[in-house]
Amino acid sequence: MAETTPPIVAVRNLSKSYRRGQQTVPVLQDISFDIAPGEFLALMGPSGSGKSTLLNLIAGIDKADSGTITIGGVEITTLPEAELAAWRAGNVGFIFQFYNLIPVLTAFENVELPLLLTGLTRRERRDHVETVLSLVGLADRMDHYPSQLSGGQQQRVAIARAMVTDPEILVADEPTGDLDRVSAGEILALMERLVHGFGKTIIMVTHDPRAAEQAHRLLHLEKGELTDGAG
Amino acid sequence: MSIPYSYSFRNLWTRRLTTVLTASGMALVVFVFAATLMLAEGLRKTLVDTGSYDNVVVIRKSAQTEVQSGIDRSQAAVVETQPEIAVAGGKRLVAKEIVVLISLPKRGSGKPSNVIIRGVSATSLLMRPQVKVIEGRMPRPGSAEIMAGASIAKRFKGGGIGETLRFGMRDWTVVGIFEAGNTGFSSEIWGDVDQLMQAFRRPVYSSIIFKLRDPSEFARVKERIEGDPRLTLEAKREITFYADQSQAMAKFLRILGITLTIIFSLGAVIGAMITMYAAVANRVTEIGTLRALGFQRGSILAAFVLESLFLGLLGGVVGLFFASFMQLVTISTMNWQTFSELAFTFTLTLDIIGKSLIFSLVMGFVGGLLPAVRAARMNIVDALRAT
Numbered sequence: 001m002a003e004t005t006p007p008i009v010a011v012r013n014l015s016k017s018y019r020r021g022q023q024t025v026p027v028l029q030d031i032s033f034d035i036a037p038g039e040f041l042a043l044m045g046p047s048g049s050g051k052s053t054l055l056n057l058i059a060g061i062d063k064a065d066s067g068t069i070t071i072g073g074v075e076i077t078t079l080p081e082a083e084l085a086a087w088r089a090g091n092v093g094f095i096f097q098f099y100n101l102i103p104v105l106t107a108f109e110n111v112e113l114p115l116l117l118t119g120l121t122r123r124e125r126r127d128h129v130e131t132v133l134s135l136v137g138l139a140d141r142m143d144h145y146p147s148q149l150s151g152g153q154q155q156r157v158a159i160a161r162a163m164v165t166d167p168e169i170l171v172a173d174e175p176t177g178d179l180d181r182v183s184a185g186e187i188l189a190l191m192e193r194l195v196h197g198f199g200k201t202i203i204m205v206t207h208d209p210r211a212a213e214q215a216h217r218l219l220h221l222e223k224g225e226l227t228d229g230a231g
Numbered sequence: 232m233s234i235p236y237s238y239s240f241r242n243l244w245t246r247r248l249t250t251v252l253t254a255s256g257m258a259l260v261v262f263v264f265a266a267t268l269m270l271a272e273g274l275r276k277t278l279v280d281t282g283s284y285d286n287v288v289v290i291r292k293s294a295q296t297e298v299q300s301g302i303d304r305s306q307a308a309v310v311e312t313q314p315e316i317a318v319a320g321g322k323r324l325v326a327k328e329i330v331v332l333i334s335l336p337k338r339g340s341g342k343p344s345n346v347i348i349r350g351v352s353a354t355s356l357l358m359r360p361q362v363k364v365i366e367g368r369m370p371r372p373g374s375a376e377i378m379a380g381a382s383i384a385k386r387f388k389g390g391g392i393g394e395t396l397r398f399g400m401r402d403w404t405v406v407g408i409f410e411a412g413n414t415g416f417s418s419e420i421w422g423d424v425d426q427l428m429q430a431f432r433r434p435v436y437s438s439i440i441f442k443l444r445d446p447s448e449f450a451r452v453k454e455r456i457e458g459d460p461r462l463t464l465e466a467k468r469e470i471t472f473y474a475d476q477s478q479a480m481a482k483f484l485r486i487l488g489i490t491l492t493i494i495f496s497l498g499a500v501i502g503a504m505i506t507m508y509a510a511v512a513n514r515v516t517e518i519g520t521l522r523a524l525g526f527q528r529g530s531i532l533a534a535f536v537l538e539s540l541f542l543g544l545l546g547g548v549v550g551l552f553f554a555s556f557m558q559l560v561t562i563s564t565m566n567w568q569t570f571s572e573l574a575f576t577f578t579l580t581l582d583i584i585g586k587s588l589i590f591s592l593v594m595g596f597v598g599g600l601l602p603a604v605r606a607a608r609m610n611i612v613d614a615l616r617a618t
Contacts (some may be wrong), residue, residue: 056612059523061611081528085526085527086525088525089526090522094524098516100516100519100520102521103245104238104241104245105241113234116235151244163526177391
């Protein structure tokens with residue numbers, strides 16, 4: 001592999017296991033790989049292969065047993081909890097299968113949430129939120145509550161929320177898993193735009209072959225190990 | 232920065248029914264809490280307002296009340312000649328009074344209740360500007376005439392103007408009704424002191440009231456009266472005298488009320504706790520999402536505690552709202568110090584409002600803390616998986 005640019009994500013010897021009663025169940029075993037900036041990576045594999053766990057570890061919401069993850073030069077595996085939370089706020093955007101919007105907040109307020117953790121003024125926040133909502137084509141739905149939006153629209157609000165702090169990486173867990181074909185196509189096209197137009201790095205867990213097609217690279221996980229494309 | 236307040240507030244609005252039910256439980260407790268304090272305050276205010284700052288009450292030493300007191304004529308003569316007594320229109324403002332308890336039937340139920348009969352002098356009214364004859368006239372000295380406090384006229388048989396009351400083996404005609412505001416005098420019957428002493432065959436006065444020409448001379452006159460070997464009397468400022476009377480009862484009400492409300496509040500707190508635990512359980516994914524977005528555990532804790540505080544405050548405001556209507560209610564009860572009927576109203580003060588709101592916030596806080604801690608301690612991955 002030609003090392004022209006340093007990788008944005010470097011995973012080294014990552015292992016993780018869960019305790020289930022007396023037993024220890026290994027989920028990830030000694031995984032190493034890099035992700036280049038601006039890459040659109042799909043993680044695939046059967047249920048229980050550890051792909052979601054891997055995504056959670058990269059996103060900094062779970063702790064590894066051993067190994068390191070370095071993202072943008074920061075080794076997140078050693079960060080204490082509070083610092084890790086602050087790091088997530090500025091560096092990772094989350095896209096979930098079920099959108100995970102806060103039902104009591106409007107589209108605008110949902111998108112504004114991550115900005116509350118920054119030092120931006122009210123006006124700056126408003127500008128940012130309006131920009132990203134226009135980007136996802138929902139500028140006219142700002143004051144709608146999630147329950148007033150379709151699934152596809154909700155996922156676009158969620159993408160706007162993920163984008164609003166301008167993070168380096170976006171993590172997506174089955175982003176099209178709950179959507180019909182048309183909406184899923186729109187979401188994938190939007191994600192593609194984020195990669196090509198805005199240079200974002202996307203790491204996506206998916207079962208959907210159509211989603212996987214959009215990705216630049218596929219990583220297959222089986223029983224906690226990478227089966228191909230590890231470089 | 233933390234999770235916006237609107238998040239906590241709107242979640243309460245979203246589950247309005249649960250919110251209303253939980254808040255109602257708290258409102259009920261706050262209502263009882265406020266009402267008891269209002270009752271104690273009403274009693275205190277009624278008795279304290281009965282006195283004036285520049286009036287001095289002289290009673291027999293260690294007689295807490297006028298009913299228990301006795302001052303014979305020679306002692307009364309000594310007190311009457313104190314130089315600190317104010318003079319108005321050529322008259323010394325001093326009144327020798329007698330206080331007797333009699334039993335009269337109430338209107339409606341006909342049940343007997345104790346009433347204070349006060350034998351007064353012509354100067355008695357001058358020293359009590361809060362007492363005003365609102366109907367009829369003053370009783371003439373030397374006659375079997377009486378006037379009744381407004382509260383007596385309303386609540387006791389034969390207390391109205393033109394009616395007669397029988398006590399002391401004589402019939403007494405009510406020739407006047409007097410209003411004394413929200414004071415204990417409203418629950419008294421006044422007549423001529425000499426007539427009443429005869430009727431009740433009392434050779435002694437109950438108390439001597441006088442007005443000071445200068446309120447700051449109280450200490451001197453008190454020292455002289457209490458130090459005089461011929462007198463076994465004590466002198467108190469009138470306000471102190473009545474405030475002392477209210478203390479035991481007000482304290483009893485307060486202790487009873489606070490004990491009751493603390494027990495009730497346990498129920499309300501548990502109700503709030505159940506509601507908040509349910510709220511946390513319903514929003515596990517939300518909590519996971521907020522944490523993933525970078526909100527700290529403390530922010531989650533604060534958001535849920537705030538939600539519960541809102542809930543408590545809502546209960547407090549509603550409870551106080553209904554308690555404020557209690558001000559329209561007049562309660563008459565036995566004044567255990569004098570064993571006489573005393574009518575008073577529930578009185579709402581800023582202090583009571585403050586205490587009730589703090590009480591409701593404390594209930595909200597206690598109810599919400601454990602659920603909020605649970606929310607804050609959640610593992611992000613587990614919470615997100617709860618979808």
